[in-house]
Amino acid sequence: MRTILMIAAFFFLHSVSAQDLLPQTDFSGGFSLGARSSIGLVNDGKWQKPAFGTGGHFRLQFSERVNSEWFADHLKADLSNYGWRADTHIGWSLIYYLSSRKKPIIMPYVLAGHCFEYLKFTENINSSNYAERWSASVQGGLGTHFNLTDHFDFSLGIQYMLHLGTKIVPSNNNGITSFTNTKGAGIHDHVLLHLSINYKIADLW
Template identity: 45%
Template structure:
């Protein structure tokens, strides 16, 4: 029993210590990760910074080209009146500024697209809510801190621009009302991500 328990304890350590067998360059490397998010400079008056969490996987196409496929859940407050929840599902292409993948720091540029489902909700009456589905584009920069050949800590800052209807929260006669304005509006926010990622396999 002690040997079995020791095996389960040491198995994850052994997995993280093993180098990934690379087949034909960096293309084909598949990674999984989790990440935290801070959303700043949001588009509504009196809206606080947003905080959230999510997950991602990476699929590398070439030695200097990678991709992120992500999901984020972000919440923020609009004063004391309402709350906002955003669900992001999207992807980004990463271009590395250095050729050597084994360096401790590896900076990169990124650009991509995502879909955003947003829900606004009255804090005093949960039946009063408004939702919006929009599309967004994002661009920014990041850096990998390579902790080992398979594990990295990554920091990203990017600006995300939403394209869709605009929703405002207004108070009338002491009651909160959400108003949606049709037509395309440009609403953006600055996002900061911190993630930890593990290379699972080289697929090709």
């Protein structure tokens, strides 16, 4: 493990020192594309098993310190040993950079935004036994870009999502699995950790 970390650090440092890697901060109008991997934790009264997912996003920067991220991702997780859940998010966040320092390699930020979620619970041994629902959420978090060149960065971020919508309550009694859609508004918590790679492809204004 230590060897892998050393190799990764070597690659990173070599890349940083090998060329003019100091990025501009005046990226107003910058448009970038990115791919992301996500780890998610859900709390529906109690913490469920961690989810793992893949997604993509684009960023459109409004000013030197304000960026926006428009994303879609798809995560899957186990429901104990009798079912599984799939979360699909489509949303957007505003990013505010904490530092106005010129040409930073590390750019920390806070973010806040909104998203829609499509959630589906499915029984393991009978995929025709499922329940689904749409919900809306608000999210906030923090993260940082690691700007390796003027155009390329990888980013780490953590965000908390508060979902507002009906709940699906799974149960498994005596080997019989059922999913119940509750009525009225419900709340559940979602914590997401993202690793993404991004490339600025255009300067729109």
